Amino acid sequence: MSHDLSTAVPPSRRSSPKKRSRKAPKKRRTGRIVLLSLLVLALIVGGTGYWLYSDLNGNISGVDLDKAIGDNRPEKLPTSGQNVLVLGSDSRAGDNADLGTGKVAGARSDTALVMHVPEGRTQATAVSIPRDTLVTRPECTKSDGSKIPSAKRVMFNSVYSLAGPACVVKTVEAMSGVRMDHFMEIDFSGFKGLVDAIGGVTVTVDKPIHDKSSGLELSAGTHKLNGTQSLAFVRTRHGVGDGSDLGRIGLQQQFMIALLGEVKKQDLLGSPTKTFKIADSLTSSLTTDSDLASLKSLAEFSRSMQGVDPADMETIMLPVRYDTADPNRVVAAEPQATQLWKAIRTGGEIPESAKKSPAQGG
Template identity: 80%
Template sequence: MSHVSTPQRRSTGETPRGRGGRGRKRPGGRRTGRKILLALLILVLAAAGTGYWLYSDLNNNIEGVDIDKALGDDRPEKLATSGQNILVLGSDSRAGKNASLNTGKVSGARSDTALVMHIPEGRKKAVAVSIPRDTLVTRPECAKSDGSTLASAKRVMFNSVYSQAGPACVVKTVEQMSGVRMDHFVEIDFAGFKGLVDAIGGVTVTVDQDIHDTSSGLDLTAGTHKLNGTQSLQFVRTRHGIGDGSDLGRIGLQQEFMLALLSEIKQQDLLGSPTKAYKIANNLTESLTTDSGLASLTKLAEFGRSMNGVDPSTMETIMLPVAYDKADPNRVVAAEPQATTLWKALRTDATIPESAKKSPATGGTSSAS
């Protein structure tokens, strides 16, 4: 069970929509973080046992993206150690099964959730670095799916990169802003997140005060609750019902929910329930897109087994240190020198200094919670 502390914010004298994406009402305001923050989602496959690849029909569910071909050779160096960096995205395509989950008026596909999973050498622990969707970044020149080229641009919202040029451009943007090579890329969408939670029988969370958010639909009293798939989507997309209503506060809930979800998966005896194991695998693979290096059940299972020593209860979740943009208080920018120090630690497979986790936009805390 995960205890979720409701984010507290400094009083700024502003209205609840004042900062960090809370200004004008934008179409994306109701989109979820899915959250997936399913950062170690391959643990699901690993936990289910080595027999998964016998279900060869599930392989056809997985979509693969050849990141190496799309990005070429102009990329950061790979880690000199056995450590790994994985970019995990949560997308909200409004097509197919996702259409019924859309309570807003947004069309197309976007990625509101992005985190860099760093697994140091030895693969016994992990750290998840969330990148706020409202972060202003320099988008590199990228190739679009139709073959055209999207020119480089400064001060674009990080969340816009996915919808403008797809996942390969998101990888390229993250690599450019961090100098960290992404070894793998994993994306899971709206429907897959809901189906996964329902397949494992729900996820238990504890909140320390009532949450009533008319935007997400979440209505919880203070205490412990077991959330189903629909409620979980509401929980990770909630921001107006907690703290000061910022997207930074929502990241805190998403991080806490991720740990609860991974712990629930780890505790379940999937080997003793082939039916449940298959159901979970089917939900995941139907909504899964990966780089070509992971685009099969065999590859996913092999990679998952290599990370089986990672205990979700010891996984550290932090947020990229950000500060409110001076020109636009509805946006944030990477805070320096904290961000540079953080990325250097990941780039060299070193311990992240405490000083690199302090975010001015959240009062100096290491996460949004």
């Protein structure tokens, strides 16, 4: 399974208006790294029986969203299907301490997407939320019971470090009007362990990548990456294009297909040792809402998702534009963002105009 992982990225956030008017890159019908990790877990748990991994049950951490958020949440509509907020965290704690660069306090949601599965569960759409997006954070209750007030124009990825995942869920629900049925988070050590467990992922790049920040050095051509290299690949932003987070989103999306291809080529059912190793790596790094925080619940959820073909999954980015006061930040573009969230909330078709982002020339 060969994939051309082009390093072409959108124009710089600091470019002139003329440069920003470039034609947007073609839409890529792929998914994100965190989502694939969860789909792999779904294949393992749903395909082989959760009872084989009962001793992994205690690996999973759970967050009681109803208790943390309260009743002030969007209404769950009968046509809204399933909506899952998926986060990839860049915590420097525990096994993650050696996986990052620089000294970063606490943790941030490095990757965030809303996975929408319509009624019938045969297709899926993943909406990526750029971490540099300026949002209004609602009042939230932290894990210690203390409250933090609402605040405007805060960076989206700062919500996690300040108030935890429940506040991220509440923020996404407030900005979208879409009720999140579930929440899933995987940290970087889990992603690295997944890649190493399957023996690496083969990628092809058409331009060299040299990123001193992530340590990634790749010549143009085909490479088989181990877990550490893959982690650097999906986190690199200084080694390709303009160094923006918007460009990295495209690179992460492309990596997903290559990773899925490696998983599909392997006989997981015929290799219990490898399957256990993958499951152990993922569950040890997985946090979910309390309704999914067990192998039994994950197995049931996984089985309900078996009809979703990742090859048909559409990943789009929340339409954003550059902030007029701070060109290094983006804000939701209107009316595109409202059109997008309405379609997901009501189970309608997402209009083409809502799939285009002004910040990428759309």
